[in-house]
Amino acid sequence: MSDLQQEVQPKGAKIKGNKPVNQLEAANRFIAASAHQQMHDQRLWDLRKKRDAQMHLIPEWEALRDLASDIKSHTLDHLADYLEEFERNAKANGVHVHWAKDAQESNDIITTILKERNAKSLVKSKSMLGEECMLRQHLEEEGITVIETDLGERIQQLDKEDPSHVVVPAVHKSRTDVSKVFVKTLNAEQGNNDVHYLAETQRETTRPYILNADAGMTGGNFLVAETGAVVVCTNEGNADLSANTPSLHIVTVGIEKMIPKMEHLAVFIRLLSRSALGSPITQYTSCFRGPRKGGEMHVVLVDNGRSTRLASQKFKAGLKCIRCGACMNTCPVFRRSGGLSYGSTYAGPIGLILSPTYNAHKYRNLPFASTLNGSCTNVCPVKINLHEQIFAWRETLADEKELSLSKRIIMTSLGKLFAHPKAYRMAVQTGDKVLSYLPHFIVYNQLNAWGRQRDIPQPPKETFHSWYAKNYMKKGKADE
Amino acid sequence: MEVGLFIPCYMDALEPEVGISTLKLLERFDINVTYPFDQTCCGQPMTNTGCHTEAAETEKLFVKNFSQFDYIVMPSGSCTNQVRHHFDAIKQTDEVQHVRKNTYDLVEFLHDILKVEDFPWASFSHKVAIHYNCNALRGLRHASMSERREPFFSKPKDLLSKVKGIEFVDLERPDECCGFGGTFSVFEEGVSAKMGQDKVMDQHRSGAEYVISADSSCLMHQKGCAMRMGVDLKYAHIAQILNGDLS
Amino acid sequence: MSSREFILNQIRQSCQTEHSEAPTLPLFHQNSVDIIERFKQSLIAMGGQIIEADPQDPYKFVKERIAESKVICSVVPEIQGNRHLTETTEPKELQDIDYGILRASFGVAETGSICLTEQDLFINTLGYLPQHLIIFLDPKQIVENLHDAYARPEWKQIHYAALHSGPSATADIEGVLIRGAQGVRSLSVLLIE
Ligand code: SF4
Numbered sequence: 010m011s012d013l014q015q016e017v018q019p020k021g022a023k024i025k026g027n028k029p030v031n032q033l034e035a036a037n038r039f040i041a042a043s044a045h046q047q048m049h050d051q052r053l054w055d056l057r058k059k060r061d062a063q064m065h066l067i068p069e070w071e072a073l074r075d076l077a078s079d080i081k082s083h084t085l086d087h088l089a090d091y092l093e094e095f096e097r098n099a100k101a102n103g104v105h106v107h108w109a110k111d112a113q114e115s116n117d118i119i120t121t122i123l124k125e126r127n128a129k130s131l132v133k134s135k136s137m138l139g140e141e142c143m144l145r146q147h148l149e150e151e152g153i154t155v156i157e158t159d160l161g162e163r164i165q166q167l168d169k170e171d172p173s174h175v176v177v178p179a180v181h182k183s184r185t186d187v188s189k190v191f192v193k194t195l196n197a198e199q200g201n202n203d204v205h206y207l208a209e210t211q212r213e214t215t216r217p218y219i220l221n222a223d224a225g226m227t228g229g230n231f232l233v234a235e236t237g238a239v240v241v242c243t244n245e246g247n248a249d250l251s252a253n254t255p256s257l258h259i260v261t262v263g264i265e266k267m268i269p270k271m272e273h274l275a276v277f278i279r280l281l282s283r284s285a286l287g288s289p290i291t292q293y294t295s296c297f298r299g300p301r302k303g304g305e306m307h308v309v310l311v312d313n314g315r316s317t318r319l320a321s322q323k324f325k326a327g328l329k330c331i332r333c334g335a336c337m338n339t340c341p342v343f344r345r346s347g348g349l350s351y352g353s354t355y356a357g358p359i360g361l362i363l364s365p366t367y368n369a370h371k372y373r374n375l376p377f378a379s380t381l382n383g384s385c386t387n388v389c390p391v392k393i394n395l396h397e398q399i400f401a402w403r404e405t406l407a408d409e410k411e412l413s414l415s416k417r418i419i420m421t422s423l424g425k426l427f428a429h430p431k432a433y434r435m436a437v438q439t440g441d442k443v444l445s446y447l448p449h450f451i452v453y454n455q456l457n458a459w460g461r462q463r464d465i466p467q468p469p470k471e472t473f474h475s476w477y478a479k480n481y482m483k484k485g486k487a488d489e
Numbered sequence: 490m491e492v493g494l495f496i497p498c499y500m501d502a503l504e505p506e507v508g509i510s511t512l513k514l515l516e517r518f519d520i521n522v523t524y525p526f527d528q529t530c531c532g533q534p535m536t537n538t539g540c541h542t543e544a545a546e547t548e549k550l551f552v553k554n555f556s557q558f559d560y561i562v563m564p565s566g567s568c569t570n571q572v573r574h575h576f577d578a579i580k581q582t583d584e585v586q587h588v589r590k591n592t593y594d595l596v597e598f599l600h601d602i603l604k605v606e607d608f609p610w611a612s613f614s615h616k617v618a619i620h621y622n623c624n625a626l627r628g629l630r631h632a633s634m635s636e637r638r639e640p641f642f643s644k645p646k647d648l649l650s651k652v653k654g655i656e657f658v659d660l661e662r663p664d665e666c667c668g669f670g671g672t673f674s675v676f677e678e679g680v681s682a683k684m685g686q687d688k689v690m691d692q693h694r695s696g697a698e699y700v701i702s703a704d705s706s707c708l709m710h711q712k713g714c715a716m717r718m719g720v721d722l723k724y725a726h727i728a729q730i731l732n733g734d735l736s
Numbered sequence: 737m738s739s740r741e742f743i744l745n746q747i748r749q750s751c752q753t754e755h756s757e758a759p760t761l762p763l764f765h766q767n768s769v770d771i772i773e774r775f776k777q778s779l780i781a782m783g784g785q786i787i788e789a790d791p792q793d794p795y796k797f798v799k800e801r802i803a804e805s806k807v808i809c810s811v812v813p814e815i816q817g818n819r820h821l822t823e824t825t826e827p828k829e830l831q832d833i834d835y836g837i838l839r840a841s842f843g844v845a846e847t848g849s850i851c852l853t854e855q856d857l858f859i860n861t862l863g864y865l866p867q868h869l870i871i872f873l874d875p876k877q878i879v880e881n882l883h884d885a886y887a888r889p890e891w892k893q894i895h896y897a898a899l900h901s902g903p904s905a906t907a908d909i910e911g912v913l914i915r916g917a918q919g920v921r922s923l924s925v926l927l928i929e
């Protein structure tokens with residue numbers, strides 16, 4: 010195995026317009042970078058273990074998960090009412106509330122707010138919705154300087170790479186990878202890959218931007234209808250800095266982030282960081298209800314497909330997600346493939362079920378990047394039935410003719426074969442001899458796929474079927 | 490008690506000895522075991538690929554073969570999960586409901602239905618790591634899972650504990666998926682093999698001599714990886730141990 | 737149709753469910769917890785520190801700690817600082833402060849958190865721009881868990897309040913934990929009425 014600090018960082022999936030993303034190809038390259046893959050697996054597994062340890066400290070853990078799931082279901086069922094309640098309360102506190110149907114409208118609203126106030130620079134804390142809407146790219150095209158303030162997100166911004174994980178965006182990089190990026194972009198010392206030094210470099214180079222920015226932007230982990238509050242959770246304090254330093258604070262948030270009351274917030278805060286990082290709470294859990302003294306606050310409520318997804322009985326549960334990343338940390342496929350292999354804003358189990366809702370063709374391979382092992386479903390703090398939804402997506406894709414042709418052909422012929430015992434028997438054996446190939450479902454022209462890294466089982470002399478026929482049918486049971 | 494025995498297609502063709510152990514083990518108890526001759530497959534490869542329509546005829550055939558039994562038993566948690574939870578491509582007639590309700594995996598059948606207390610004919614003096622198939626673990630609840638806050642339980646371990654001589658060893662990642670995943674093993678070969686290799690290394694580090702599972706499919710994959718890697722580990726189905734075929 | 741109406745209509749069409757009440761919650765209190773002890777342990781686990789109160793002079797250790805520092809901003813009457821905040825102080829002017837000293841509204845034993853509202857902070861950036869924070873907390877104002885914390889009235893009274901649980905931190909590079917990411921490098925709590 011190669012040395013992590015020498016090995017070149019593998020890049021993510023190759024995106025070719027609307028062509029289906031080949032997750033496997035990127036995953037194979039990630040695995041080939043064995044030191045990176047191993048570090049990635051180990052770090053995320055470590056988060057999973059810390060999560061487990063936290064879980065065992067909370068006797069009411071499973072009850073909290075039930076409650077979290079129930080609160081989210083209830084809220085989604087009454088989402089329109091709660092959105093109106095939120096808007097009323099936020100407005101009463103002096104917040105400007107905007108509504109955006111889709112990414113384009115959201116980006117336009119934000120651009121307008123900034124331009125009207127002649128704002129040229131924006132400091133920003135992490136927002137998956139921002140990624141989803143490609144907000145940063147949009148603002149940069151409009152001539153606005155955007156600085157990510159979260160360390161991991163900043164690394165990814167400077168490297169011109171997407172975040173690879175919702176909670177730890179640069180988890181796929183080694184310290185040397187980060188050092189190389191900082192040498193190129195922040196004038197960091199060549200060859201100094203000390204983690205403290207790197208973090209300090211980012212702190213010192215980001216701070217002037219924060220102090221002088223014209224506007225600050227945050228996402229929102231939760232919206233509380235009862236108080237009109239936007240709740241933001243971070244460990245670095247960068248959201249609070251971004252929101253409280255400039256006089257203009259813009260929040261961009263998906264409409265599904267709603268919860269009814271402050272008391273409900275407790276359930277989610279108890280679960281969020283424990284599930285995400287295995288820490289009892291994020292260092293900062295902040296509640297913004299109105300503009301700071303002398304400031305202005307805007308909340309952009311973004312739909313971007315969510316209201317339509319609500320109508321789907323099958324897939325609406327995905328809207329309960331609180332983006333804790335626990336399903337990624339536990340997913341054995343994610344840990345081996347890296348988040349960038351999915352070629353999509355949302356990766357891992359939650360990405361497998363969200364991505365096709367945005368573009369079923371482009372992301373049609375993703376629901377197959379799973380063994381359906383179900384670990385994700387059981388770590389999810391809001392009890393989304395992730396693996397069942399992955400399973401259901403396969404059916405939906407097959408129904409929508411988005412199954413790859415090779416899969417379709419194999420399954421059609423297998424279905425026929427298994428439905429006809431005589432034909433099936435002939436395929437598996439002739440007379441007393443098991444044909445020297447595996448059953449079709451494993452190989453079927455995919456012998457190479459099985460045998461590339463695994464030995465092929467030696468076919469026995471006879472099948473169970475013929476043994477049974479010989480020993481039980483011909484001679485009868487008595488003379489065994 | 491009339492019991493219909495289903496032998497999964499891959500086991501029929503590749504590991505008939507496990508099927509034989511299962512049959513002989515069941516015959517030790519006061520039940521009538523029949524192997525319906527026209528059986529093929531449970532339909533999982535199609536269903537798990539999203540091809541429910543293509544699975545319908547296979548499901549129908551399964552029901553036709555097995556609806557007359559009190560219990561349907563199979564030495565596979567994964568196939569049991571398919572019959573119990575995913576036989577949805579066909580009309581849910583009384584027969585279909587009956588089959589779904591009364592299909593048991595061998596471990597469940599011995600543990601929950603027959604409530605076997607003792608396997609006096611078996612002894613196995615080896616260090617053993619248990620492998621849980623994910624469908625058996627999280628679908629059938631063969632054991633408690635590490636993701637949840639729940640008291641420990643393990644049906645396979647309960648049964649194996651009744652065999653003389655067994656010593657259990659623990660894995661670092663006791664219920665991490667091994668990467669077989671049915672068609673996943675060939676459609677997503679690179680990731681599947683990597684998961685398998687990591688699993689084998691965990692088993693190897695645990696000091697196990699044998700890996701025992703209630704599902705041969707995972708074992709076939711792990712064994713294939715171990716052999717290619719040159720790791721000296723033996724793999725066996727729980728039926729072979731409980732029937733005393735290996736010692 | 738405005739986007740607002742469009743979205744609300746769409747949602748109403750999507751969810752044709754009966755009206756139900758939001759779930760009510762138990763408080764999950766554990767009997768037999770020493771709340772103050774639990775608070776201290778939790779705070780330390782989050783990377784925060786406890787400053788002990790000397791029996792003679794409860795502020796002795798606070799004074800010792802800030803003695804060498806250049807810029808001290810205290811908004812508590814017990815400690816004298818050398819930077820004063822006024823109604824017109826700009827948030828970014830707080831960037832050169834070494835120590836910020838203030839009193840928290842309440843604490844949470846479960847997580848070692850302290851709650852700082854905009855009234856406690858006077859200027860919100862006081863919680864983030866200084867290098868270090870020293871927080872006074874009345875031990876009687878420590879609640880057991882987050883359920884109690886969010887039942888407090890503060891959340892409905894102010895525009896801004898945050899739970900701080902230790903200093904700012906990051907583990908974004910190879911999982912190496914660093915205290916003092918973008919915000920304060922240390923956070924210490926003196927339990928005092
Ligand atoms: S699906 Fe569940 S586990 Fe995954 S990120 Fe969302 S809330 Fe977390």
